[in-house]
Amino acid sequence: MVTRLSNYFLRTLREDPSDAEVTSHRLLVRAGYIRRAAPGIFTWLPLGLKVKAKIEGIIREEMAAAGAFEVHFPALLPRDPYEQSGRWTSYGDGIFRLQDRKGADYLLAPTHEEMFTLLVKDLYSSYKDLPLTIYQIQDKYRDEARPRAGLLRGREFTMKDAYSFDYTDAGQDASYMGQRDAYERIFQRLGLEYVIVAADNGLMGGARSEEFLHPTAIGEDTFVRSAGGYAANVEAFSTAPAEPVPFDADAAPVVFDSPNTPTIETLVAHSNAVLDTANGPYTAADTLKNVVLALTHADGTRELVVVGLPGDRDVDDKRAEVAFAPAAVEPATPEDFERNPLLVKGYIGPWSPEGAILGEESATGIRYLVDPRVGEGTSWITGANLDQKHAHSVVAGRDFFADGVVEVANVRAGDPAPDGSGPVELARGMEIGHVFQLGRFFAETLGLKVLDENGKLVTVTMGSYGIGVTRILAILAELNNDERGLVWPASVAPFDVHVVATGRDQAAFALAEQVSASLEDAGFDVLYDDRPKVSPGVKFGDAELVGVPQIVIVGRGAADGEVELWDRRSGERVVVPAAEVVARLGAGRG
Template sequence: MLLRMSSLFLRTLRDDPADAEVPSHKLLVRAGYVRRVAPGIYSWLPLGKLVLENVTKIVREEMNRMGGQEVLFPALLPREYYEATGRWTEYGDLLFRLQDRKGADYLLGPTHEELFTDLVKGEYSSYKDYPVTLYQIQTKYRDEARPRAGILRGREFVMKDSYSFDLDDDGLKRSYEQHRETYIRTFDRLGIDYKIVFAQSGAMGGSASEEFLAPPRPPARTPSSPATPAATPPTPKPSSPPRRPPSPSTTRRRSRSWTPPDTPTIESLVSHVNEHHGLSITAADTLKNVVVKVVTPGSDKVETLVIGVPGDREVDFKRLEAALSPGEPAIFEAEDFAKHPGLVRGYIGPQVLRGLGIRYLVDPPRRHRHRLGHRRQRAGQARRRCGRGPRLRPRRHHRGRRGPRRRPPARAAAPSCPSTAASRSATSSSSAANTLTRPASTRSAPTASPSASPWAPTASASPARWP
């Protein structure tokens, strides 16, 4: 297609839009690629539509190269599929719900795991049909409470979601690695600088999850500030900046109590302390307490929760949602503070939370996490030596006929254990729990492993629930 500037439908802007927060959002609007229709909803103009089609073409070519087969599901879905898996309630306010003229409930699909699994279950009836990988490129809808960053976190967006159906754990791992290599090739072709990091699986669940993060350029005015990676949609930015050498102010001193006036922010607090008390602290030397409210879907219960992070970091709401699932955290607003007079915005310390009965969560600094992991590892080794922990054995997948299965001889509990009966009970319950969470075996139903798209790049190796 030939484009001429004389006839091209294009209008550029000189100034940044007032609602734009990140550079990508500002540039897309100013260059005439997108236009805002509503919060989190954008129209694609001719130049933006061409870029979107080119990205879609690259993604489709790489997925077909991997062996995936493309399908297309409707965006308007009936309630029954999500009711069967329980996600009609678990998703809460994230769903766009509507009714037809007959009063039947529908929703605009935020994701299509239920449709994929139901399709494969209805079409395939033999284990010989597997493995198979299906994917689609479809518009998704999620009623985000805080749409931001332009098209990165919107209410309507295009996503490629892929699902592999495998017979055993080895096949599941192969499919995961194939998707991972496909995403690497895709981002390489797009020319994007990215980093692969460990991630939380969130509401989708799973035993392994990774994210592809695009590091932004550091701000020009504060070259010494730590660079925080900006995630691709719909991932919020991580809370942990790169490790920095400790400042001279981190040496231990005798604690003193001050009442700094008119310091509702971390920046004003640091400036006041350095100016009036002769110190040279930074935001990393302070403690920031963020107040959130946690709403449980299907219930009117609202819990007030305070999260403590270093002053130069932000709370990662994606990991917070995964930790509090199925609860849905949201930031405290002005009306919420009005209902809790004991919480004064900008002057909240951990010492007042116990008296108010508010739960307080703190993410330990990175330099202390290895100690926690070492203690947990030593505790697990002690339980196994005592005979109380589950014994992990390699699984064997058999095909064809097998002879009679021999029962293994019973093992006596270690004499150092205080309670043999309790040890056997703990071992049995742990083994039963592990069995319930394992993927399907050779002859059972296939395991669906959802893998997210380069627009929402989270590869998750987890069995999906059958609708």
């Protein structure tokens, strides 16, 4: 049945919505795909719902091909399973909590690991039942502090989340690869370029974690890649540890006056002025920067740590967050320094002529962690723990010893990839999918065990695989548009063909009717702009805004049986006999 614009529930808007921060949000609202209902919460109009259904259809087909079965969990869930996993508390303000009329606690689920685990526990008991991968396409909820960017970061959003269940690690690897392959096919069908990057494997004890990122300059995530094929997001990037350097011949540390040099910049300038520069001028890379961080542990206790890293590096907040998780990290406060008078701000170092004040065994007892580049035998200019004094020739492994190594320094273009595949470059991307070996955390916590071949109870190992459906839709809109509107890929376009009848000639409308009907008969989903008193300019503007990839204009040439095919993406227009439209468009399908 041809959809007629004269009575379709669609109104395009001339003005951008005042709250739209990004292109996808602006265009999806203007072109009549979505409307905002509350911050981060949207209503789906007919066009938007059609595109969403097409994305879901592609996902369902690829999940079925991968042998995954669809289920559907409630959005409204009782507290208990999330209490058992610890996430009722650890989600903090990030979830919506509520009570029913009897005062029982519920949440709107942000993700369903607990429920999937309990369902399988409920029904399965033997290794013979495994492997199993089940998934849902479901509306989820997160109480984002700053819902923004339209559908890119909403509070009510649709996700496909899959979970795999195996009783061996090898099985888990196979299930993981099955979903990973399905994701590749899904993104290929959606016409969405992707990079698979190593991701942080989190706290669950799982072995492998990868993100699918769409590389784009407007992406909110940074990742690194080498020409030799390495790719990781910055949180997961690891620095090759430094080879030990011989230091037997080095001079002992020397304290020197360094008034008003609390920053690396001022320290380098001062060093070049007062120290021996026979081997060339000093740079920030010759200094050891010591950053005081405050950790808040899960049990609420607060701990100061000092991180030593080359002076030309900064602490990267995201890498620090991952490195110290589950503890929360923040910079030390003035109060922290007041409470620790041995820490002389701007002059902190791992060595002092008056005895070490950093390290678990030191006067302060504050843990001292270093960047992997601060390897044994490396020599540094660094603080001497005395006001207005630094020291040079301070050698790691001789003059100081760290309590551990930590990866919090920022990654830079040119840093070597950890797999030896050459220097990395930095790029930006948008997360479009995540595949993740959860390991046995949830199964252990919630008691999901099966009997193995020997009749022994073994804990099941799980994988988690997520795609944000509404987020993907927004990203596709973000990537497929021009100054005049949306330009959908054929695989997700709300209609296959947009037929526009122009002019006042009844013959044009009659021919447009006929062309629309023959396209529908040939299996195309047709939107027919049959509005009788709307100018061609408005109709063309609407067609460009709505973004159906193929437009057929039926107007002046109608008397001669001719129509114009207009490719929305290339802008190319070509006049063809009306009788050839189906064949012409059919040739371009699939």
